[in-house]
Amino acid sequence: QVQLTESGGGLVQAGGSLRLSCAASGRIFSINDMGWYRQAPGKQRELVATITSAGNTNYADAVKGRFTISRDNAKKMVILQMNSLKPEDAALYYCNAVVTTSSYTRAVGVWGQGTLVTVVS
Secondary structure (H helix, E strand, C coil): CCEEEEECCEEEECCCCEEEEEEEECCCCEEEEEEEEEECCCCCCEEEEEECCCCCEEECHHHCCCEEEEEECCCCEEEEEECCCCHHHCEEEEEEEEEECCCCCCCEEEECCCEEEEEEC
């Protein structure tokens, strides 16, 4: 099966930075869009940033200018560089990848298990 493994979460002071990584493994024919989402306690999961296979990016308004999403296709990884972190950025961050496992199957979304980001004032 396809798995996504996140890393890089932790505790950081407001104004600081964190770098989240997500690596895809398993049987993968292709990876299309990749992205990062987050979920804070009592709130719905929300989109943070996405990146297409061609490198086109999209960001939530709340993180524009502070976060940068990138990918390394050779390593099957997606990165989220988070700068100028705010307390409201604290959440469980999940990576997502749209993948196919063969040329005959449709693309489906796969989720990682999440990495926790804590921001203190």
